[in-house]
Amino acid sequence: MKNPRKSENAKKLLDIIQRQQAKNRSGASHPDTKPVPRKIVPSKMPCIEDTKRQLEHIASDGALLQRVDPLPSPDLGAEAVLSKRLLAGTRLINETSRDAGLLGRLRGNRDRPPLDLVVGFDLGSTSSKVVLRFPYEEGLGSYAIPAPKCIQADGVAYYWRSVLWQDDLGRYSLVPSVGAQAHDQIKVDFMSVSNSEARKAKNWFTRQALVAYQALMIRQALGWVSQKLGKALDRHEIRVGANFGFPAKSYTKSDVFDDYEKCCQASVYLALGSDPITNESVQGALALEPWEAYSNQPPVTVVPEFIGAVLGFFMSNRRRTGQFILADIGGLTVDCVCFGYSEPRDGDPKLLIYAADVQKYGAEIGRVYAHDKQTSRAFSNAIGSFVCGPIIESHKKVGHNAPAWDGRMPMFLIGGGRHFGPFGPAFSWAQDSLKNSKFRTTFDVVDLKLDEEVDLSEARGKGCGRLLVALGLSHSDLDLPEWITPDELPDAPPAPHRDPDGGYIGPEQV
């Protein structure tokens, strides 16, 4: 039965939200300013389910989440920088022999050994990151690619705003030009359409935008690395591979996943060609079938995002086996994955995804909702409850005997939103809540450090923690552990039924 008072609170909140929406639509509030904090003072703290509902509502209404950063104006300097990079990138790849089924390039005399180069691509809702790595070359290392200032996200050199511009002639660009139209919901739009029919519709624009954006990003990144290392790359054959991140929750053979995989292949195909990236070339790339033509060459892999984040850890000397939890707190979403890592003596390392969940409980949504002590607490509790979900769900995969139920579970916290205050208490809440149940697990927060050896000189002291995923994804596909999704993972045998009489010593022995 519903609690009438809770419903009343929810109504009040909805009312305020609707009023705010109306106000925004009427233009009373400038679209470039932060949303005005709403004072919601429920007489009693809302229950977790109510809070979750309200958070979902805030997330579903775009008007409530006003863009904080305005879109940039045309910038000739940035345009010139990127044009040069794209040109260098095209020059670097202009000898690609696509017909021979090679996804890579041949250059010069090829009298030096081939170089493998991996692109790690982390497409975010608001910011994207790209890291290039030569995984087998001591002297070349890994490079996070910096963005021109006007399209940097949060003022960090290596965070690219996930925005694409298209001019009247159908040409795509990463920087604005006069009259160009901006697409700033590339990922959100792509992920939100689950209808397979709509997805398959010819020329569905969102796919094109995604492919164009990724292709441009990869090509300019290759150009940047060519500018930076020119001499060192001379006379080498370069084999390019790419890894793209994908939310773990959706990482099953779904339409969205299949479509994304195809888009990624098209992006790489396009990036490694010399054609300008236009509506036409993108459509051409998307129309190419079958993909097998070049799929056996340095691969294009779609990897659960969280693996990118933790790959550095599991490739480092700090790695250990066991059960882990990871929470990726973004601006809009919070991803939570409970997974295991094992290194069998006679096999390859494995990453077992026990359970994963993603919800739109990100920091920006939290900021709208949690504006006072009480709502902050309610928000923390809701997040805590959300975090408990995958842990509890993992029980059926790992069984009742898993060591983590009685001990420490390493917890990785990543994402730009994790510094938002109410997230802190959420994990204590989750831990206490677990302790009250049959789990005696304690969280052991483990720092995920950026590889000290990656060049971050342009960050000028600013934290670049959100590069973790791209950095991890830039490892060679051979370094990626084999991952097994919850669907592929069998359930653990149930706990044996306790027979209270089994241990009974008969009356004759008493």
Add this chain to the structure above:
Amino acid sequence: MAEIQTGDFVRQIGKKTNAGRVLEIRDRGGRKTIKIQFPNGSRKLPMDTVELVPDEADTPSELLSQGQLSGHKDFKQRIAHVRLSGNMSDVFYSMEATDTDFYAHQFKPVVKMLDSPSGNLLIADEVGLGKTIEAGLIWTELAARFKYNRLLVICPKVLCDKWRRELQNKFDVPAQIYDAKGLLELMKSPYSQRAGFAAVCGYQGIRPRPKEKRTGRPVDQLTEVLEEAQGSDKLVDLLVIDEAHHMRNRGTQTNELGSIATGVSQHTAMLSATPINLHNRDLHSLLRLVDDMTFRDETALEQIIRANVPLVAARDGLLSNKPFDEVDDLILRASRTPILRNAKSLPRLRRELLDKGAELRPSDRARIAAGLEKVNLLSNAINRTRRRDVEEFRVVRHVHAYRSVMTSQERDVYDRVTKAILDYADENDLPVGFLTVMPQRMLASSLPAALSHWRKAEAAFDCEDEDEDEDEDVPDEEETDRRPLARELGRVSSGLPDPKVLERQDTKFAEFLRAIREQLQSKPNQKIVVFSTFRSTLKYLERRLHENSIPTLLLYGATKDRGDVQARFEDDLEIPILLASEVGSEGIDLQFAQTVVNYDLPWNPMRVEQRIGRIDRLGQTAEAISVLNLLHENTVDDRIYSRLHDRLGLCKTALGGFEEILGREIKKLTTDLLSGKLTESEQDRRIADTEQAIQNQRQHEEELEREASSLIAHGDYVLGAIRDSRESKNWITENDIVDYIEFALGALHPGSEVRWLPEKSLVDISMTSDARHQYESWCTAMQVQAGSLARNASAVSFRVGKGEKRSRHPRLSPAHPLMRYLAGAVQEKDVLPPNAAAIQIGSSDCPSLKPGIYAGAVQCWVFGEGASSLSLAYGLVDCSTGELFGPDIAESIVSCCIASGSRWHSAVAEIDGEKTSELVDDDLGTDLDLRFHDEKDRRVGQIEDRIAIQLSALEHRSEERARIIEKQILNSPAGLVAANRTRLRNHLERTEQRRLEIKGQSVDDASYSDVSAFVLKVLP
């Protein structure tokens, strides 16, 4: 090219330092891949990115030419690995590894101990400079370098507990106090000898008894075990003898103890505040214990002193910019002295000097001066630091005298008791001495307390005089002599006014109370230490202060837990006063107090100095301290105070070490003044004579000390080198330790966990079961204790750094078995082969270099197998001009790179690998080669000199001994000839054995290996 097969040893073509064994070859998605087992785990790679490992590995310069440049992290790990090996000559393993503050002078003995030819050292620092800490630092250093684990401290019994506490609290050494039986067990038990120990023993309990008196008691058995092991077995790694001056008299049991204990110890540190007078026999007898061979007799010492004169003059000449030919002349003179005739270092230093000639630069002068200092045989046997040499001593002493006027009744009592004592002495024909002086001093201390004590007729006096406790020659009979005097004093005092009456008019106490209240009013939270020699006075003061609502603590010889009293006094803000006797407070550090009150004044100024030294010592944070002296006006005390203490400023400035002279003069004066036979003017004259005598003697001793100082040259050069070392961070930081453990455990045993909590100075380590097993096996093989880490699956906490001094966790130092295990395993598995690195650094972090591109090389030089056998050598060249930098600059640049550098990512694109590699190979390589051979000559010269001196001493002694035995053979009856011949044969065998031991120190194998080459970009 041969095809790669499973089981082959291969390496990455693009990262040639990464090699491993092939586990599997297979097709993956159309690509041929290969799975390789690297030291830190397995990895899959494309087949065409690996090759078979060639017979000869690529050198760092070859890697440089191929552009295989790693980053700053790898470079740092390689340097850390060599530094943590524990054998680096230029790293202080004891620096920052203990819970002590840094004072450069305290590392001087560490340097000298490592340079000491005999491995032994006499530390003769003045009081209050932290000799205990110096000994602890020596132990920490030796334990890290030599992997030692057997420490024995011999000290006066009263100091045993202090040593135990200091070793535990400051050096994390779990020392225990042992008696003769316990020590015997440690010496005999193979387990203790293997597992190690830290033992503290009092002199008194373990002194050997003469052979004829031995009855098989533990002490006799211990003596026999030690005697048996002489020369052949080393049962102790470091022997520390505190208050070593107790051993100065040859023929005494304590001296014999020193002799047999040093004979079974690898290293000996003798601590004593003895002033250094080279013409003093006591010094010689201590030096003989330090180095029996070099200082075999006084003639040898004389020879060394004579040889040192031109040597020290040459050193001073170099440092004071004297012309090189003048210095050369002095070195030539030194090399002609008999003792240094065969010294190989001197001709080498001369050659170096003459090569440079007039172009001698300050750095050359300093280097040659350091070389001369090492030839100096005295400087490596004695360490002497005086308070005036230590910058940190800047505390001013404000001295005040509080004089009270006795009431007529007090005066009457004072006179009557004095008379009774003198009459008693007269009647019983007793000389004026300890027996008669003490009751008079007790009376001067506190009339009511003394009378009350005598009325109980327990003893004549209840003083806590150091002489009484420590001197082994105090006859036991004296105690029996005291009893009749005690009875007499009891009889006399019963005829005097009641102590309660005297207490009510106690003018001295009233003055004392006023002084105390003034002090507490001016500085309310300060701590005051009140001294008296007499227990009765201390107890009287305790009661009276309590009645006046002033809380106190009491500390005297019988106090059981002195550490606890000290801690309570320091921590409890409600307790402003500590009542102490000098014996009770011996070895207790009270530098948090700022006022000393002498309720009675020992006439021997050294005793007063000891009292003041409790608070005027290292660690005193106040700029000034107060010394308050309480006196009865117009008494002998008053006259002595005014004429001696006050006029000679004995309380104002710290006394160097004139205990002996002052003690002698004061003893004579006391006897005269208290004989009761001198008139007041005669007394004054006598005091004036003493004042003059002390003044003269003091001047004379100071001159001798100056002379000794210059001859021993225990000087600034070593201190400067220590300070430089500190500035260049030539020590192992907590960061180094944690980084290394993280890297090494991860590389060798992935899955182990290292968690550093810098705010708590703790590091939690948990190891995988495989790691625990291997670590435990290693510990068993090395005969060291693995501790809880090998047993515990969960995390074990260790202390690193300086925080949490009272933490109970063991300290993780370079000497810890875990560090030794990891360093050995990393070496064995070749986890860190030589590499090439590309580093960049901002010019603000590296001010000595202009922006530009540089190339450098780091080599590891190995000379023999000793504890200081390794050194890292650095070279640096400017890539644009080809200019070579000196070793010091190169070293400091490498330090900067380690501290503030980062990977230079575009180095491969910006440098010409082949040209840079040529620079490293040709220019730097040649420079490093020359320097290596120079260093080798220097070390070989130094060690050969040491060997030559030791051999010559051995031959001399052996011949002498052989002559004596031969003479005995000639003169002995027929029945004893065979026995004496056996003695001679044994003697010759032992000599031969020792000869081989001495020769074994020589540097036979000197080699160098590459650690890393690097290119460095200094950013504008």
